[in-house]
Amino acid sequence: MKGRGFRIYAIAYLVFLYAPIVLLPIFAFNNSTIISFPLVGFTTKWFAALSDDTSLLLAVRHSLIVAVSVSILATTFGVFAARATTRYDFPAKGGIMGLIMLPLVLPDIIIAVALLGAFTNILGVSLNLFTVILGHTLIATPFTIAILNAAFQSLDRSLEEAAYDLGETKFSTFRLIILPLVAPGIISSMLIAFTISLDEYIIAAFLSGAGSATLPVYIFSQFRFPQRVPIIMALGTILVCLSVLLLTVAEYFRRRGIAKAGGKDTGGFL
Amino acid sequence: MKQRKILGSEAGNGYLMLSPTAIYSIALMAAPLIAVLVFSFMTPGYLKIIWKFTLSNYTTVLGDPIYAALMERSLVMAAAVTAATVLSAFPIAYFISFHVSPERKSLWLFLITIPFWTSYLIRVFLWKVILGYNGVINSAFEAIGLIKQPMTFLLYNANSVVITLAHSYAPFAILPIFVALEKIDRSLLEAGQDLGESQIMTFLRVTLPLAMSGVVASVLIVFIPTVGDYVTPTLVGGSSGQMIANIIQLQYFKLGNYPMGSAVSITAMGIVTVLALIFLFLNRRFLRGQK
Amino acid sequence: MTESQDPATRPARPIIELRDVEKYYGDYYALRKISTTIRQGEFFSLLGPSGCGKTTLLRCIAGFEELSGGALLIDGRDMNGVPANNRPTNMVFQSYAIFPHLTVEENVGFGLRRDPGTKAEKAARVAEALEMVGLKGYGKRAAHALSGGQRQRVALARALILKPKVLLLDEPLSALDKKMREQMQSELRKLQRQVGITFILVTHDQEEALIMSDRIAVMFDGEIAQLDSPERLYRRPVSRKVAEFIGIMNFLPATVVEVGAEQVALDVGGLGRLSITAEQCPGGARTGTASVGFRPETMTLLFEGDPEPTRARVAEGKVTEVVYYGDMTYYEVLLDGVEKPIQISMRNVVGRPVLQRGQRTRVAWDPAALVLFG
Ligand SMILES: Nc1ncnc2c1ncn2[C@@H]1O[C@H](COP(=O)(O)OP(=O)(O)O)[C@@H](O)[C@H]1O
Numbered sequence A: 001m002k003g004r005g006f007r008i009y010a011i012a013y014l015v016f017l018y019a020p021i022v023l024l025p026i027f028a029f030n031n032s033t034i035i036s037f038p039l040v041g042f043t044t045k046w047f048a049a050l051s052d053d054t055s056l057l058l059a060v061r062h063s064l065i066v067a068v069s070v071s072i073l074a075t076t077f078g079v080f081a082a083r084a085t086t087r088y089d090f091p092a093k094g095g096i097m098g099l100i101m102l103p104l105v106l107p108d109i110i111i112a113v114a115l116l117g118a119f120t121n122i123l124g125v126s127l128n129l130f131t132v133i134l135g136h137t138l139i140a141t142p143f144t145i146a147i148l149n150a151a152f153q154s155l156d157r158s159l160e161e162a163a164y165d166l167g168e169t170k171f172s173t174f175r176l177i178i179l180p181l182v183a184p185g186i187i188s189s190m191l192i193a194f195t196i197s198l199d200e201y202i203i204a205a206f207l208s209g210a211g212s213a214t215l216p217v218y219i220f221s222q223f224r225f226p227q228r229v230p231i232i233m234a235l236g237t238i239l240v241c242l243s244v245l246l247l248t249v250a251e252y253f254r255r256r257g258i259a260k261a262g263g264k265d266t267g268g269f270l
Numbered sequence B: 001m002k003q004r005k006i007l008g009s010e011a012g013n014g015y016l017m018l019s020p021t022a023i024y025s026i027a028l029m030a031a032p033l034i035a036v037l038v039f040s041f042m043t044p045g046y047l048k049i050i051w052k053f054t055l056s057n058y059t060t061v062l063g064d065p066i067y068a069a070l071m072e073r074s075l076v077m078a079a080a081v082t083a084a085t086v087l088s089a090f091p092i093a094y095f096i097s098f099h100v101s102p103e104r105k106s107l108w109l110f111l112i113t114i115p116f117w118t119s120y121l122i123r124v125f126l127w128k129v130i131l132g133y134n135g136v137i138n139s140a141f142e143a144i145g146l147i148k149q150p151m152t153f154l155l156y157n158a159n160s161v162v163i164t165l166a167h168s169y170a171p172f173a174i175l176p177i178f179v180a181l182e183k184i185d186r187s188l189l190e191a192g193q194d195l196g197e198s199q200i201m202t203f204l205r206v207t208l209p210l211a212m213s214g215v216v217a218s219v220l221i222v223f224i225p226t227v228g229d230y231v232t233p234t235l236v237g238g239s240s241g242q243m244i245a246n247i248i249q250l251q252y253f254k255l256g257n258y259p260m261g262s263a264v265s266i267t268a269m270g271i272v273t274v275l276a277l278i279f280l281f282l283n284r285r286f287l288r289g290q291k
Numbered sequence C: 001m002t003e004s005q006d007p008a009t010r011p012a013r014p015i016i017e018l019r020d021v022e023k024y025y026g027d028y029y030a031l032r033k034i035s036t037t038i039r040q041g042e043f044f045s046l047l048g049p050s051g052c053g054k055t056t057l058l059r060c061i062a063g064f065e066e067l068s069g070g071a072l073l074i075d076g077r078d079m080n081g082v083p084a085n086n087r088p089t090n091m092v093f094q095s096y097a098i099f100p101h102l103t104v105e106e107n108v109g110f111g112l113r114r115d116p117g118t119k120a121e122k123a124a125r126v127a128e129a130l131e132m133v134g135l136k137g138y139g140k141r142a143a144h145a146l147s148g149g150q151r152q153r154v155a156l157a158r159a160l161i162l163k164p165k166v167l168l169l170d171e172p173l174s175a176l177d178k179k180m181r182e183q184m185q186s187e188l189r190k191l192q193r194q195v196g197i198t199f200i201l202v203t204h205d206q207e208e209a210l211i212m213s214d215r216i217a218v219m220f221d222g223e224i225a226q227l228d229s230p231e232r233l234y235r236r237p238v239s240r241k242v243a244e245f246i247g248i249m250n251f252l253p254a255t256v257v258e259v260g261a262e263q264v265a266l267d268v269g270g271l272g273r274l275s276i277t278a279e280q281c282p283g284g285a286r287t288g289t290a291s292v293g294f295r296p297e298t299m300t301l302l303f304e305g306d307p308e309p310t311r312a313r314v315a316e317g318k319v320t321e322v323v324y325y326g327d328m329t330y331y332e333v334l335l336d337g338v339e340k341p342i343q344i345s346m347r348n349v350v351g352r353p354v355l356q357r358g359q360r361t362r363v364a365w366d367p368a369a370l371v372l373f374g
């Protein structure tokens, strides 16, 4: 294959990647409960139906509570870990980091099962939004570390020393130099953690318990009812727009962070 | 004496700084995983665990042909997903690394990662809608007169699971290969051609071996999570597309049999770990000199 | 360490005293019992090959590294337990460490945050510092938009604005291109005279150290091998190692015949019997085998028609290599009775030919140019 062949293949691949997402708005505005061609007519009633659904609104509230908490917690843990690995050298660093990053390759259902067993059979705590937050923080932290590592790595160590040399304390150096320089990374990391939590189903399903369903748990329960499908399409349209928006903002901050610290862009979120 | 103190303070600061995250991981992941291991040797009671040691869970998991068949199917499907994902991803990674101008690379990477971050559940569900009996493909083909009867082989089988998972894990496969390709010194390729190799031979003898570390990473990062995927087989798998996660979920939620669910989880993790290690061992010559 | 007495350098108030300063990383010794004094107001250089411990010593003085042993005094005060942010030193980093999110002005004024002065006073000091380093009017620029030379100046202004007792510079010029580097060398030197602050410069570039410094400490393997003025370091290196690190030195095998109080009698291969003064033996003298060294420019090739030298003596040999440099020509000459050729540099003068390889030649030399190495 020459460059041209590759380009055609790449575009076909993008079509494959985006096909399902493109269908979302088409059927969200289609005036029929059956998702098939030909299209019947334009309507916004599926969107209107969303705002009447009280259990949906409750699930959204739950998801927002969880996602905001997770973005703060996971980013805090990410800052500690990224700072520790980029700034200090110590024995067993690789091993400990490996453990922390493990959720990246561990199937989510294993984490869900393990936490469910620990919460109910050992600790005897009842399942609620808090247990979901704990589980989501675990799987979001490796992603925040990956983003924050890049931010901390592009930070020249002598910047800290220079500030310290000019009379600042360790703490004020962190506030005046390090924090402003990694701030874009922190924002980007919070947005990613937020997105991960907002989207996660299996851990939420295992750990949310009765009456605290998050948005994905609610959506999953709706799949059983064929007449609800167009409403889910409308909801999906909103969610996709929201995550594209969040990701674009996150990407903007990630790049600005690297540029600000004088580094070179080396790729995406993963 | 003093030297100890200095060494201690550098490492000490590091441990101190890492401790919140490390303790969280140990308390909420390592400890619960150990608990799962312990549960798997206990006697099942409905929704509770009878704290009595037994091997019966494992004799069931390893002896019962239903479990064996399900385990085998999970592995085969995950292998198929991995093959499809990595093979289709390689040309994309190659294209972005070698044919896209440097300033547009991050745009392409961004385009490829976006679908990955947008509502996983809804994306899987959309495949069900696309592939279904009255779905988008069938209705579109019927409308333009390509087919008379809806095709039934699209949904509720292994095919639909493979397509859907390949779609979900695309960026996971592309990015490690891309990173490996980016690291290749372009003058090596020119050297290859300079030494009289054709473009294809240069690719086979220089590019591919150097990209193998990325391919190995892609394979593992796709294979391991897909073995345990729950949403996709549940939504688009039908009865012939069920995987190991469905059994785990069944044991925990429907049957309330925690020890049995734990034994299945541990067995699955054990098999996957062994397979991953064998795979790494077989590819060790490509990983030499890598971190 | 050997410090020879140089009458030219006046004694001055010590600003830094190092007493048996040691630094080790695990069982690796980066600094081995270094003792020396650095004087108030001098331009002091630490010169040595990469990895010899220059940066480590500088960072110990700055307070970024704790000493493993010994004591460090700045202006008479023991610095043990005094952290970097409380020491009367400031540093210019190799990477300059310009804060990329701040403007030039904010960078330069960074250290004034805790200063009790008014806003206007601080602004005036920043402006003054910028003017001093030739960056007047650049205050509002974003730091990341500066060139290498400009960053260097910002780093200097930022460190000098606090009027430290000692300014520490870690290879500040190594990232600049040759032309910029030469310009900054002379500017730095002028600046140091103007502010009167003690500068300690780390460099691995012997030429840079010779050009800029009042005194140079040559370091090898965590030790100071010689501390001297540039001129003495060049003319009277205490060891072959120092001699080889600074410029080019020719060596000839020699035998020390007799060591007197004033004079040392030698038998030198290719040059014959001669005697030198004790001052020409900076590393001391003992009877037995030794070697003598001399710089390439201290010997002269004699051409047809040149007047016979009056003071110098003459040896004979054969030209084995000629390298033409434009203003200079470097010859390799094999003196009769020696195995290894020596290097001789000659300024090219109008009307004087360049010798060819294989030609026989006469070489004028002066015993006063020789240095004895034990
Ligand atoms: N933090 C450290 N840990 C271990 N070894 C170090 C450390 N810092 C410096 N060294 C070692 O000490 C020696 C001297 O280093 P340095 O002072 O940086 O040399 P240079 O003269 O090139 O500036 C080097 O061999 C270096 O590897």
Ligand SMILES: [Mg+2]
Pocket (backbone or CB within 6 Å): C054, C055
């Ligand atoms: Mg150095």
